[in-house]
Amino acid sequence: MGAEDYLPDDPGSLAALRTAAEGCHGCDLYRAATQTVFGEGPPDARIVMIGEQPGDVEDRAGEPFVGPAGRLLDRAITEAGLQRSDIYVTNAVKHFKFVPPERGKRRIHKTPNRAEIVACRPWLVQELAVLRPSVLVVLGASAAKALLGAKFKVTESRGQLLPWPDAADRPEDFPAEPSSLVATIHPSAVLRSDDREAMFRGLVADLRVAAEAL
Ligand code: URA
Ligand code: SF4
Numbered sequence: 001m002g003a004e005d006y007l008p009d010d011p012g013s014l015a016a017l018r019t020a021a022e023g024c025h026g027c028d029l030y031r032a033a034t035q036t037v038f039g040e041g042p043p044d045a046r047i048v049m050i051g052e053q054p055g056d057v058e059d060r061a062g063e064p065f066v067g068p069a070g071r072l073l074d075r076a077i078t079e080a081g082l083q084r085s086d087i088y089v090t091n092a093v094k095h096f097k098f099v100p101p102e103r104g105k106r107r108i109h110k111t112p113n114r115a116e117i118v119a120c121r122p123w124l125v126q127e128l129a130v131l132r133p134s135v136l137v138v139l140g141a142s143a144a145k146a147l148l149g150a151k152f153k154v155t156e157s158r159g160q161l162l163p164w165p166d167a168a169d170r171p172e173d174f175p176a177e178p179s180s181l182v183a184t185i186h187p188s189a190v191l192r193s194d195d196r197e198a199m200f201r202g203l204v205a206d207l208r209v210a211a212e213a214l
Pocket of ligand 2: 003029036093094095116120
């Protein structure tokens with residue numbers, strides 16, 4: 001199990017990666033989902049943001065962060081003084097995982113498990129190797145797990161400009177290119193919160209740290 005078997009022979013361009021990922025069967029999530037939702041944004045983006053996995057809207061559209069969480073993220077990006085069109089946005093897992101609807105049409109998001117995150121990781125690692133961003137923004141626990149290991153705690157380390165992990169501390173396939181990292185909450189956590197306004201302000205403050213690091 002894993003995406004490695006589906007990587008293109010020459011993973012040197014985002015276009016080649018995207019095309020190859022369309023046919024990925026590296027874990028079972030492709031079976032129920034509509035399509036692979038690959039990262040999107042300019043190849044020369046200096047900031048890369050990593051979410052968890054596509055949601056219901058993204059699964060249908062084939063693009064990351066275009067549903068409710070995406071709209072909230074767009075607002076936070078703008079308030080932090082950045083522009084979404086300058087940012088490459090992607091996910092730790094490229095297929096939508098959901099619970100089949102009991103009634104109605106809306107499928108309920110299900111958090112990807114460790115095995116799925118690990119299986120999908122080669123796509124993320126290759127995206128980062130091609131993009132070589134200056135700053136990487138990790139949105140929530142699943143992205144942190146994919147990139148920084150199970151021990152990393154977003155709640156403890158959020159909103160700080162963190163260095164690229166040393167060779168000894170990073171997973172061996174982690175790109176060697178240095179970027180700075182900023183971890184923050186996932187925009188969906190704002191949508192689920194009882195105090196959306198405070199959570200939103202916290203997200204914006206963390207994204208400002210990324211903006212100032214450029
Ligand atoms: N949540 C994510 O993590 N990614 C998306 O693309 C949409 C919602
Ligand atoms: Fe491949 Fe990732 Fe989709 Fe699993 S979730 S099939 S590893 S692209």
